[in-house]
Amino acid sequence: MGFLKNVSAIAKGMSITFGEMFKPTIVENYPDGPGPLRGAVFQERFRGMHVLQRDENGLEKCVACFLCAAACPSNCIYIEAAENTEENRISGAERYAKVYNIDYNRCIFCGYCVEACPTDAITHGHGFELATLNATNLVYRKEQLLAGVPAHVGQNVVFNITEAAKQKMITK
Amino acid sequence: MADAPKLVNITVNGKKTTAPAGTLLIEACKQIGIEVPSFCYYPGLSLQGACRMCLVEIEKMPKLQTACTTPVAEGMVVNTESEKVVQSRKAMLEIVLANHPLDCPVCDAGGECELQDMTYTYGAAESKFIDIKSHRDEQQWSPVVFFDRPRCILCYRCVRVCGEGMDVWALGVQNRGQGSVIAPNKQDHLECEECGMCIDICPVGALTSGSYRYKTRPWEMNHVGTVCTHCGDGCLTTVGVRRSDTGMEIVRCDNRDKSGINGDFLCVKGRYAFDFAANQERITQPLIKRDGKFVPATWTQAIELVADKFKQVVQKDGPQAIGVIGSNRTTNEENYLLQKFARLVLGTNNIDHHRTADFPAFAKAISENKARTASMRDVFEAPAVLLIGNDPTEQHPLLAWQIRNNVRLHRSKFYIVNSQAIKLRRQATQFVQIPTGAEARFVDFLSGNDAAAGTLTQAGASNENLSQLRDALKGEQNLVVIFGSELRGADISALVKFAAPQNAKFICLGDYANSRGAADMGLFPDLLPGYATFAGAARYQQEWGADVPALVGMDLKQMFGAARDGKLKALYVVGSNPVSRYALDPFVLQAPFVVVQDMFMTETAIAADVILPAAFAYEKSGTFTSTCGDLQMLRKAGDVVSVKSDFEIVVRIAEKMGYDVRKLVPFGKGLRADMGQSRGAQSGEADRHSVWLQARGLEPKVSPFDPLATLDEIQRLIPGYDVSQINLVSGNDEHTQLVQIQNASIPSHPELVVPSNDTLFTSGTLGRYSTVLNSVMERRATGKEVAAD
Numbered sequence: 036m037g038f039l040k041n042v043s044a045i046a047k048g049m050s051i052t053f054g055e056m057f058k059p060t061i062v063e064n065y066p067d068g069p070g071p072l073r074g075a076v077f078q079e080r081f082r083g084m085h086v087l088q089r090d091e092n093g094l095e096k097c098v099a100c101f102l103c104a105a106a107c108p109s110n111c112i113y114i115e116a117a118e119n120t121e122e123n124r125i126s127g128a129e130r131y132a133k134v135y136n137i138d139y140n141r142c143i144f145c146g147y148c149v150e151a152c153p154t155d156a157i158t159h160g161h162g163f164e165l166a167t168l169n170a171t172n173l174v175y176r177k178e179q180l181l182a183g184v185p186a187h188v189g190q191n192v193v194f195n196i197t198e199a200a201k202q203k204m205i206t207k
Numbered sequence: 208m209a210d211a212p213k214l215v216n217i218t219v220n221g222k223k224t225t226a227p228a229g230t231l232l233i234e235a236c237k238q239i240g241i242e243v244p245s246f247c248y249y250p251g252l253s254l255q256g257a258c259r260m261c262l263v264e265i266e267k268m269p270k271l272q273t274a275c276t277t278p279v280a281e282g283m284v285v286n287t288e289s290e291k292v293v294q295s296r297k298a299m300l301e302i303v304l305a306n307h308p309l310d311c312p313v314c315d316a317g318g319e320c321e322l323q324d325m326t327y328t329y330g331a332a333e334s335k336f337i338d339i340k341s342h343r344d345e346q347q348w349s350p351v352v353f354f355d356r357p358r359c360i361l362c363y364r365c366v367r368v369c370g371e372g373m374d375v376w377a378l379g380v381q382n383r384g385q386g387s388v389i390a391p392n393k394q395d396h397l398e399c400e401e402c403g404m405c406i407d408i409c410p411v412g413a414l415t416s417g418s419y420r421y422k423t424r425p426w427e428m429n430h431v432g433t434v435c436t437h438c439g440d441g442c443l444t445t446v447g448v449r450r451s452d453t454g455m456e457i458v459r460c461d462n463r464d465k466s467g468i469n470g471d472f473l474c475v476k477g478r479y480a481f482d483f484a485a486n487q488e489r490i491t492q493p494l495i496k497r498d499g500k501f502v503p504a505t506w507t508q509a510i511e512l513v514a515d516k517f518k519q520v521v522q523k524d525g526p527q528a529i530g531v532i533g534s535n536r537t538t539n540e541e542n543y544l545l546q547k548f549a550r551l552v553l554g555t556n557n558i559d560h561h562r563t564a565d566f567p568a569f570a571k572a573i574s575e576n577k578a579r580t581a582s583m584r585d586v587f588e589a590p591a592v593l594l595i596g597n598d599p600t601e602q603h604p605l606l607a608w609q610i611r612n613n614v615r616l617h618r619s620k621f622y623i624v625n626s627q628a629i630k631l632r633r634q635a636t637q638f639v640q641i642p643t644g645a646e647a648r649f650v651d652f653l654s655g656n657d658a659a660a661g662t663l664t665q666a667g668a669s670n671e672n673l674s675q676l677r678d679a680l681k682g683e684q685n686l687v688v689i690f691g692s693e694l695r696g697a698d699i700s701a702l703v704k705f706a707a708p709q710n711a712k713f714i715c716l717g718d719y720a721n722s723r724g725a726a727d728m729g730l731f732p733d734l735l736p737g738y739a740t741f742a743g744a745a746r747y748q749q750e751w752g753a754d755v756p757a758l759v760g761m762d763l764k765q766m767f768g769a770a771r772d773g774k775l776k777a778l779y780v781v782g783s784n785p786v787s788r789y790a791l792d793p794f795v796l797q798a799p800f801v802v803v804q805d806m807f808m809t810e811t812a813i814a815a816d817v818i819l820p821a822a823f824a825y826e827k828s829g830t831f832t833s834t835c836g837d838l839q840m841l842r843k844a845g846d847v848v849s850v851k852s853d854f855e856i857v858v859r860i861a862e863k864m865g866y867d868v869r870k871l872v873p874f875g876k877g878l879r880a881d882m883g884q885s886r887g888a889q890s891g892e893a894d895r896h897s898v899w900l901q902a903r904g905l906e907p908k909v910s911p912f913d914p915l916a917t918l919d920e921i922q923r924l925i926p927g928y929d930v931s932q933i934n935l936v937s938g939n940d941e942h943t944q945l946v947q948i949q950n951a952s953i954p955s956h957p958e959l960v961v962p963s964n965d966t967l968f969t970s971g972t973l974g975r976y977s978t979v980l981n982s983v984m985e986r987r988a989t990g991k992e993v994a995a996d
Contacts, residue, residue: 098312100311101427104427105424105427109486116423118420128310128313129421153312181893
């Protein structure tokens with residue numbers, strides 16, 4: 036009886052092995068897959084490298100309120116604020132972040148900064164390829180974190196106002 | 208003394224308590240730890256009853272009552288937490304928030320906003336209104352004051368502090384009811400003393416500071432309480448610092464800490480004039496002059512050069528060929544160390560400083576008459592104040608504030624004798640205008656010389672006025688007598704003799720942050736620390752373990768004379784600008800080897816052979832003595848890499864000259880040590896650990912650059928300075944009494960007293976490099992709006 040028991044155990048095991056052969060593969064073909072993520076697939080909620088968002092006019096959403104830095108448990112966000120002027124408008128409010136650094140040596144991707152942000156400026160993107168041979172490369176500057184300018188900005192007359200045209204609109 | 212007011216019994220939230228009759232209910236509640244919220248109530252200002260946040264339920268009264276305007280009454284039963292009260296508070300907040308923009312993320316007050324705190328505590332975070340909030344653009348009222356109208360909650364604190372507190376009346380209210388707006392006195396801008404009290408007192412972010420706007424947030428800074436570096440009043444100022452590329456950057460100064468002698472007060476200089484620290488022109492590395500040009504050098508090179516030259520001069524030409532000029536802005540410890548350096552290391556008494564008041568004569572007068580000096584706190588409490596000369600509104604803003612508020616809140620009497628119609632005359636019981644320079648003759652008149660009255664009369668003062676004033680003064684007990692640098696030498700003596708029998712206290716006004724300290728620490732060619740003559744040198748020699756040179760040294764002008772004659776071979780100037788202050792010829796400095804320790808390229812520094820970049824008051828620890836004699840401790844707040852404190856520089860030069868540093872700084876001796884004051888805001892765990900060790904006396908050694916060890920020695924040697932060091936370390940002020948000084952002596956040079964003549968918007972060399980002060984002055988001169996940052 037012991038012999039039969041052994042055979043049935045092997046058969047049971049092999050049935051799983053052979054069964055899997057006929058199911059579709061679920062292994063991601065990273066890094067040889069298609070697209071910018073090279074085959075990596077994410078849940079929407081995945082917390083990767085941060086993205087600093089822009090509003091519909093292409094201005095930065097960040098107003099340098101420092102709440103993300105305050106919320107950060109690993110103290111990895113460094114901000115220097117500056118005031119917007121008529122000539123140099125960076126964000127929608129009075130203030131913008133002149134310097135915005137995230138130190139990915141320290142970041143634990145907890146998402147508290149995203150929760151704290153009152154203007155939805157900082158979000159987690161899906162960037163995950165942060166590995167580097169030099170730790171100093173892991174301090175990301177604002178320029179590296181910023182989202183691209185929305186495609187429609189500069190595309191037509193509504194979104195491509197020259198300074199002269201703006202003045203004309205004001206005086207009318 | 209009036210009898211203490213009767214106590215009445217009240218019950219608050221079921222707790223039985225007593226309070227003196229006449230106490231406001233809100234204060235009585237505070238006494239027993241019950242907080243009644245309010246926006247418009249501010250202790251010391253008139254009552255407003257505008258915000259309705261302090262509504263409480265009082266039994267037998269039909270409606271809710273404002274606790275801030277209701278005095279307690281016998282048998283009053285109060286409920287501050289009833290359903291009705293809670294509901295009304297919530298409703299009041301909702302109305303306040305109806306038009307308040309929710310721009311907390313960009314608002315400067317975010318994080319230290321009373322409205323935020325109230326909303327968190329009492330609810331009403333959700334609005335029932337759907338209408339669009341009314342918006343107005345932000346207005347700039349002056350280089351340092353910005354007004355954001357929608358944020359204003361109309362508590363009128365700014366209006367009251369400006370009018371009642373400052374006696375400036377630059378802010379007012381336009382329109383009525385819901386349409387009320389706070390408005391400046393000149394249509395769209397302010398013409399005022401720019402003290403910034405309105406900004407500080409604003410419970411929300413409606414009034415914001417031009418120099419701090421949008422720079423950072425309150426929780427991002429470290430807050431370090433230290434003593435203001437400008438005039439001699441010794442206000443406590445809280446310095447907000449942030450990490451920067453070059454150390455710790457000073458972002459703002461304010462008076463978060465109301466426990467200082469200045470209470471709520473801070474003037475334009477204390478609040479905004481810290482920016483010279485980050486001025487582009489600040490010298491941040493040692494400079495050595497080679498072929499007529501300044502070349503950057505390392506600290507080692509510079510200090511070796513200075514030490515070698517000093518040694519050479521002492522050996523070749525004798526110690527009399529070196530002069531040392533001290534500063535009014537360095538700490539007591541640094542001044543003390545400097546005179547010790549001159550006397551022991553160099554072996555000369557050629558040491559002096561820019562004198563702005565005749566403190567030696569004052570010390571002698573006080574100790575001879577067994578009179579007392581008044582602290583800044585006494586000025587607020589005194590039943591009567593006499594002011595001779597000076598214009599405190601311009602030169603001693605805190606003193607003016609104390610006098611004004613004493614008159615306003617305590618109905619004290621205030622007598623002024625001045626050659627100008629100064630602003631404080633508006634508070635005066637009697638104001639007597641005398642001819643310019645006649646202050647001494649007035650003292651003569653006070654002392655009983657009626658003939659002097661004839662020369663004093665002019666339009667503002669008749670003989671009758673003068674005798675009336677003299678009679679009134681003779682009748683005042685516990686008078687506080689304040690006088691400026693107009694009185695010197697024997698006149699001070701006469702004045703003290705006149706008022707001392709009436710139990711009067713005295714204040715002699717010097718101009719800079721540590722003018723009094725520099726004098727107390729013996730930066731004189733003929734006086735040792737504590738105004739002692741060389742006859743009393745034995746005590747000092749015992750403490751120092753070395754001989755004090757017997758020869759009386761040269762004073763500042765004599766040093767420059769000796770330089771011209773080629774007798775002075777080296778000059779060591781620490782934080783001072785004698786060329787400009789005494790209008791001396793800088794060309795005489797070409798011959799001697801001149802070392803200047805300063806922050807900027809001053810008129811004196813240009814003539815130097817070596818310039819050593821020094822830290823200023825906010826960047827080091829130590830103690831300052833205010834002009835009244837109030838001793839307070841500085842804490843290191845800002846930090847700039849590559850500059851050193853004057854203390855450290857002096858010790859390093861002495862060490863390189865081959866002097867035993869242990870003899871100069873008594874470190875390792877004594878019980879007290881640096882408790883972290885000199886380490887700065889970002890000291891970190893390691894330092895905190897060593898503070899713990901030091902506090903328990905477990906650390907084997909203290910640093911030779913530790914000024915606290917020197918404070919020990921100062922306290923042993925200078926009578927009046929032996930005050931509680933624990934109190935100093937915890938940020939309190941301690942009054943030093945000159946009366947304990949025995950055998951004080953007067954150097955015979957009242958003509959060396961040169962007042963700085965600073966106004967409210969100037970502050971010697973530092974003021975010249977302050978962008979904010981310059982922009983305020985430019986604004987006043989041109990009438991055009993100038994940005995402060």
